[in-house]
Amino acid sequence: MSSARPIPPHFRKPLLETPFHERARELQQHDHFVAWAGYSTVDVFTTVEQEYFAVRNATTLYDLTPMVKYRVTGPEAERYLNRLVTRDVRKLKVGRVSYVVWCNDSGHIIDDGTVFRLGPQDFRICTAERQLDWFSDSAIGFDVAIDEVTSDIAALSVQGPTSCFVLKRFGLDGVERLRPFELGEFTVGGRPLLASRTGFTGDLGYELWMRPEHALSVWDELMTAGSTRGIRPIGSQALNMARIEAGFLLPNVDFVSAEHTVRVGRDRTPLELGLGWLVDFEKPHFNGRRALLAQHAQGVRRLLVGLDVAGNKPAHNALLYAEEAGEREVGSVTSAMWSPTCKRNIALAIIDAPHYRVGATVWADIYLNRELVWERRMAAARVVERPFFAPERRRATPPADR
Amino acid sequence: MSTVAGWDAIIVGAGHNGLVCAATLARAGRRVLVLEAGDAVGGCAVTREFAPGFRVSAGAQLLHQMPAELVEELRLATHGLEFAATALPTTALAAGGEPLAIGDPGALARRSAADARAWPLYDARLKRFARLLYGLLAAPAPRLGTGAWSDTFALGRLGLRLRLLGRRDMREFLRIVGMNAYDLVSDEFESDALRGALSLDAVLGTNFGPRAPGTVLTLLYRLAAESAAGPRALAQPKGGMGALTAALARAATAAGAVIRTMAPVTRISVSEDRAAGVVLGSGEEIAARSVISNADAKTTFLTLLGAEYLDTGFVRRVDHFRSRGVTAKLHLALDRLPAFGVGAPAALGGRLLIAPSADYVERAWNHSKYGEWSASPAFEITVPTVNDPALAPAGRHVLSATVQYAPYAPQRGWEAERQPFLAALLGVLEAHAPGLQSSLLATQLLTPADLEREFRVHGGHWHHGDLAFDQFYMVRPVPGAAQHATPVAGLYLCGASCHPGGGVMGIAGRNAARRVLAEVSR
Amino acid sequence: MSAASHRRHDVIVVGAGHNGLVAACYMARAGLDVLVLERNDYIGGAAVSRKLYQDFTYSNCSYVCSLLRPEIMRTLELPRFGLQIIPYEGGCTMMRDGGHLALYDNHDALRREIARHSPRDAEAYHRFSRDIIRQCKFIKPLLMREPPDPTSFKPRDLTELLYLGQRLNNVGEERMYDTIRFWTMSAADFLDEYFESEIVKAHFSGSSIIGTALGPRSPGSAYVLLHHYMGDIDETVGAWGFARGGMGAVTAALTASLQASGGAVRTAAPVEQVLIRNGRARGVVLASGEEIEAGTVVSNMDVKRTFLKAVAPEHLPEDFLTAVRRFKIRGSSGKLNIALDGLPSFPALPAGAPCVRGDMHITDTIEMMERAYDDWKEGRWSAAPYVDMLIPSQIDPTMAPDGKHYMSVFVQYCPYQLADGPWTDAKRQAFGATVIDAIARHSPDFKSLIRHAEIRTPWDIENEVGLTEGNIFQGELTMDQLLFNRPVPGYAQYRTPVKGLYLSGSSTHPGGGVMGAPGANAARRVLADLGRGGTR
Structure with a gap:
């Protein structure tokens, strides 16, 4: 069983390259790559601003291949997943996608991801982090097979107001009929493609799933198809701005997986992260249910909320206080930015009860580096509803062409 | 209501x-x-017929742990x-040598004067520890960190019981409780027969050899339950x-x-x-x-x-x-009493151990670690028909033995290993009771895999x-x-x-x- | 008996x-007049750099550094006195079938490497590291504290017990159970809870047996595994490194630090007896008969050597003596120090892989290690020993002439007493040959590169270093000999039955x-006790 496969020179080149890597190397202008889930990926191609505005105004390509992908098959695949995640997978129809989280015994989140139902007994889960250890142990007692297929599938996120138009021109006939969280199978130039109307931008957008050998030709044809609609590749920084506006959570930024926490009290439950809508207490037993029921009954002691921060200085990593004097610490900011589209200074923050209720005001302790001198600002921050930005076009079916 | x-x-x-x-x-x-x-x-805890007319306690063979x-x-x-016999003696057998009655001061003194001096102190101390441990065995385990009054009380009571041992005993208890039985008995005694017998008691029913830390706990566990079972203790x-x-x-x-x-x-x-x-x-x-x-x-x-x-x-x-057992059960139907050479019939009706030294028991364990059965296994033997003749046809006898170590899943499978293992077991018995094989009418060997099936225990x-x-x-x-x-x-x-x-x-x-x-x- | 020494010291170590x-450094810094007496003609005990062959430097006892507490290095200013610790690069385990598992510092490389053997294990590794770090975080603060006496009603002991209880309580119910299990499990069972691949389990179980007379299947060996993870280099938990210049650099820096604080070390001064008058330690008598007086004597020898050799039995309670005699301090490790003409090749390892600059092991399975332990139980050195070898000269240029190399080979198991009679030179050579053959099976040019090899059995280590039975930990790290049980229940707080006599060695x-930590x-x-500052 050991040493069966050939040894790649991973000690010299630890990071893998995605099937789109060649294009990324050609197009990104900083000669800088960042690690993501074991792959070499781009954080900025040209400038963050250009890329961000393309998400909100045109069409963007984002290489999603490093998303960890598992295929879950077998007669008990549905029961297995239903016990694994907090949503009711029985309600997920073939050809649909669902955003889910999964928890450990104490109801703390291990990770979030999307479940694709490809067939009655055939699912795919996409996650930010590797989950084989947890997924395999969760399979004890279930007739189910779990295979990691990350490197078997190249994935490209096509997001932005003109993305439907670009995809149609590329050859995805009928893609405009896909509703949010719906899957469609297409063949373009002999290449089978799976498209899902999903994304991490909160805008109109699709994700394409294809064979690795088709990756470069699909990329090139999309770039051509979108040339009149301002298509451009984006890196993770622009995507991060879009997802904060959309109010989406990023593992290891807004929460730490309960499988990774070393210190006591750093785990978060879906209820604490404001993801209570993903927890279905009516369905059969799932991991963490009993603990979450108890927390649901007691109410959460802290909650992840949106903040509208006074001024225009992003509240990166700010500690939050109950009063301007900064005496009682009540939480901290997990993500923050100036939103170019909303023209608001927004943040995601975890805040103790009772300060987390919508409308409450807390004070953010912001540190500013001004020509190498650090200055401190106490900025009022109001708890607001998420998402910060939710255009109608993200849901419209069929979407407009521009 | x-x-x-x-x-x-x-x-x-x-x-x-x-x-x-x-x-x-x-x-x-x-x-x-x-x-x-x-x-x-x-x-x-059942009596089953394993050969026509021969009945045996097919699982546990003696009652010594149920609180009075x-x-x-x-x-x-x-x-x-009803009891056929109570307060059964334990005898350590020696192939071709003199058996040792455990706990008999005279017999021990003939082996080793030092051991005879050490025994009463050791025995009394372990019994004190056993009584302490029984308090822990008898009550449900508390939970930690709940802050609940009952849990705190249970933990507090445990601490108090420890303290009530007195400083000297408490220190000794806290030292030996995590130790291995091999070191404990080697520190206390010089006689191999005594060390062997005590080592076997420490590991009976466990998947450990006497050198494994924690086997003093299992030794005390046995003594603790026996202490609560009262004077009847080892009973049939x-x-x-x-x-x-x-x-x-x-x-x-x-x-x-x-x-x-x-x-x-x-x-x-x-x-x-x-x-x-x-x-x-x-x-x-x-x-x-x-x-x-x-x-x-x-x-x-x-x-x-x-x-x-x-x-x-x-x-x-x-x-x-x-949950993988390494204890097998051997049942023999005999046409006469086995000649274990233990002298008094009371001894033959008691517990007979084949564990000539602590090293012997440890070596027996070695094999099971690698999916092999012990070539020289350790035995806890009873001849229940000595005290309860009705278990066999008139004049006939039953030998029942707990045998260690037999792996749950030997590498070659029990299909292939059953006969060689049985032959090895009979060989060891023959060496301790010459003529036993010629008196054999029927045999039954229950490996851990058999016990799993018979008793539905994983x-x-x-x-x-x-x-x-x-x-x-x-x-x-x-x-x-x-x-x-x-x-x-x-x-x-x-x-x-x-x-x-x-x-x-x-x-x-x-x-x-x-x-x-x-x-x-x- | 010769005349008493010229002056009375506050403390003799x-x-x-x-x-x-x-210990001497801390006491000297507090203003005491401290004299350290060493029986060998060199300083360092088991942390030495020896030139036994040409210009090669051997760390011929301890050979890697990680556990040395950073707070001690800082307080005693060891870097100022020349100590530099350089991390080494991962490591590997080589199997008999030519396969290997390497450990790389880069976590993506490591994941891919483990995934070659089991994709699942590559991911379970995170859970494994997390749990090890959780346990380390729990235990580390206990290292620099005196264990409480659970039988005592003194406020200090009760406070300390409460502290322990609260620490445990603070981690929450579930982790308390994890801790209880972790402290009592076997390494094999512990690793079974994470990994499926034999080689992965074998690799990580290595540190559960190093220096101990336990097998990987012995309960309690998981704790020994943890003990080896308790070190860190600059916050990198479990990282190991070399002291630049060999392990002697540690004791050389300590000596310099001591001298800077006014303390002194005298070598070639073997202590024969602790001088005791009216039930109080008053100094020591050297083998030469010379008496040196001191108000306090701190013995850094192990507990057996201290009380069975250097203190007359009439000064000790019988119970205490019995407990000392029963203290388990077992020789189970051997050591080879080898001067090499060049870097040996290991064809199983990919060319250029950095793991040759880390610790390399030879084993296939936990079973192989357990069988090696079975040999030890029978009074034989392991036929297929567990080998922990390093070539520090690849990283530390001071260890060997340019182009040449020094290899340190730690061997588990090797008994102190052989079943077939005392150690002889022929047996020592045979033991060495067993180890060299085991390495040569993985390195075809290894034998031809050997210019000199020092072979050390536990018996040799006892005789040269003074560690009873050659036990590297001055006593087994089993539950009956940890915390308040170490070395003797009731005497776990560095004091002894003799007033003014203290223990500072690893027996504590x-x-x-x-x-x-024991010294500090x-x-x-x-x-x-001298009223010079408090103790926690």
Whole structure:
């Protein structure tokens, strides 16, 4: 069983390259790559601003291949997943996608991801982090097979107001009929493609799933198809701005997986992260249910909320206080930015009860580096509803062409 | 008072703990149904015919751990429990040499004057420690960190008991309790026979050799239960161990419990996240307010209940509960008494050990680590027909032996290994009782795999799972199910998987019943 | 008997091992007049750099550094006195079938490497590291504290017990159970809870047997595994490194630090007896007969050597003596120090892989290691030993002439007493040959590169270094000999039945490894007893 496969020179080149890597190397202008889930990926191609505005105004390509992908098959695949995640997978129809989280015994989140139902007994889960250890142990007692297929599938996120138009021109006939969280199978130039109307931008957008050998030709044809609609590749920084506006959570930024926490009290439950809508207490037993029921009954002691921060200085990593004097610490900011589209200074923050209720005001302790001198600002921050930005076009079916 | 018809409790499995639990609940007025898969009650405490006319205690062979107070409480004597012999002696056999009567000062002095001097001190000290440990065995394990008054009280009482030992004893207890038996007996004694016999007592029924740290705990465990069993201690029920469970069954029935045999439970049903009853192999469904499983933890959670009602972390822990037995059982039908050369007939009717040294026992374990059986195994032998001739045809005899070590899954499989292992066992016996092989009428060897099948115990482990610090007390069988209650409301464990573990003790059954009585109103 | 020495010292420390020197440094810094006496003609005990062959430097006892407490290095200013610790690069385990598992510092490379053997194990590794770090975080603060006496009603002991209880309580119910299990499990069972691949389990179980007379299947060996993870280099938990210049650099820096504080070390001054008058230690008598007086004597020798050799039995309660005799201090490790003409090749390892600059092991399975332990139980050295080898000269240029290499080979198991009679030179050579053959099976040019090999059995280590039975930890790290049980229940707080006589060696809490914590804790106890500053 050991040493069966050939040894790649991973000690010299630890990071893998995605099937789109060649294009990324050609197009990104900083000669800088960042690690993501074991792959070499781009954080900025040209400038963050250009890329961000393309998400909100045109069409963007984002290489999603490093998303960890598992295929879950077998007669008990549905029961297995239903016990694994907090949503009711029985309600997920073939050809649909669902955003889910999964928890450990104490109801703390291990990770979030999307479940694709490809067939009655055939699912795919996409996650930010590797989950084989947890997924395999969760399979004890279930007739189910779990295979990691990350490197078997190249994935490209096509997001932005003109993305439907670009995809149609590329050859995805009928893609405009896909509703949010719906899957469609297409063949373009002999290449089978799976498209899902999903994304991490909160805008109109699709994700394409294809064979690795088709990756470069699909990329090139999309770039051509979108040339009149301002298509451009984006890196993770622009995507991060879009997802904060959309109010989406990023593992290891807004929460730490309960499988990774070393210190006591750093785990978060879906209820604490404001993801209570993903927890279905009516369905059969799932991991963490009993603990979450108890927390649901007691109410959460802290909650992840949106903040509208006074001024225009992003509240990166700010500690939050109950009063301007900064005496009682009540939480901290997990993500923050100036939103170019909303023209608001927004943040995601975890805040103790009772300060987390919508409308409450807390004070953010912001540190500013001004020509190498650090200055401190106490900025009022109001708890607001998420998402910060939710255009109608993200849901419209069929979407407009521009 | 509920008006819903049906059972208050269903007990899955009529082993001794299940029966004690049933009797205790029934005596408290609960409507109890015991469902047993086999054709007779008893679990591992049964008497079975293994050859025409020859009967033997097929699992446990002696009664030495059931607290006297429990025997009293359930009035087992009234329900027909009689003893063929009590206070049985233990003798360490020596092939071709002089056997050593354990605990006999004169005999020990002939071996070693130093050992004879050390023995009374050692014996008294270990018995003091055993009494302390019994306090811990008898009560349910507390939980840590709950802040609950009862848990704090239980932990406090434990600390107080320790303190009450006095400084000297307390220090010695805290030192040796985590030690290995090999070092303990080697420090105390110089006689190989004594070291060997004590080492074997420390590891009987465990998947460890005497050099394994933690085996002093298992030695004390045995002594602790014996201390509570009272002066009768090592006792042989008349009619075999089946007579004990028959009496327990009568006690339960007399109190109103109903026992059904040939009624295998295949599933524990769950409704609204609560155990709701059971489904039998026949498809019959029976509802109850509580389901109490006398089956082992793995069988209960992974087979009867199903992982889908449990969380992954819990299932992971249950899956890692170490439950592979390494103890085999050997039954021989003999046409005459075996010539073990122990002199007095009382000795022949007692416990006979083949464990000539601590190293011998340790070497015997070595093999089982690698999926092999011991070429020179250790034995705990009884000849029950000495005290209870009715177990065999007139003039004939039964030899019953617990043998270590036999792996659960030998590398070549038991199909291939059974005969060679049996031959090795008979060879060792022949060396200690010349002529034994020529008196052989029938043999039965129950490997751990056989015991698993015969007694429906996962891994064929008589404790359901290794007794070791990491599977003991508040982490037995796993955190989250260590106080009889389980993550699924209304489902309880009452068998040897629970604290305090296996051995025909009955404490787990009684404590489970008490827990149910406290938690589930009628 | 010769005349008494010229002056009376405040403290005499017996043995210039690292713990003795650490204790001496702390006491000297508190203003005491401290003299360290060393029987060998060189300083360092088991932390030495020896030139036994040409210009090669051997760390011929302890060979890697990680456990040395950073707070000790900082307080005693060891970097200023020349100590530099350089991390080494991962490691590997080589299997008999030519396969290998390497450990790389880069976590993506590591994941891919483990995934070659089991994709699942590659991911379970995170859970494994997390749990190890959780346990380390729990235990580490206990290292630099005196264990409480659970039988005592003194406020200090009760407070300390409460502290322990609260620490445990603070981690929450579930982790408390994890801790209880972790402290009592076997390494094999512990690793089974994470990994499926035999080689992965074998690799990580290595540290559960190093220096101990336990097998990977012995309960308690998981704790030994943890003990080896308790070190860190600059916050990198479990990282290991070399002391630049060999392990002697540690004790050299300590000596310099001591001298800067006014303390002194005298070598070639073997202590024969602790001088005791009216039930109080008054100094020592050297083998030469010379008497040196001191108000306090701190023995850095192990507990057996101290009380069975250097203290007359009439000064000790019988119970205490019995407990000392029963203290388990077992030789189970051998050591080869080899001077090499060049870097040996290991064809199984990919060319250029950095793992040759880390610790390399030879084993296939936990079973192989357990069988190696079975040999030890029978009084034989392991036929297929567990080998932990390093070539520090690849990283530390001071260890060997340019282009040449020094290899340190730690061997588990090797008994102190052989079943077939005492150690002889022929047996020592045969033991060495067993180890060299085992390495040569993985390195075809290894034998031809050997220019000199020092072969050390536990018997040799006892005779040269003074560690009873050659046990590297001055006593087994089993539950009956940890915390308040170490070395003797009731005497776990560095004091002994003889007033003014203290222990500072690894026989005391928290045990062995080049950690320094016992020495630091002992010094604090002495200073507190002398009214020179408190102790925690």
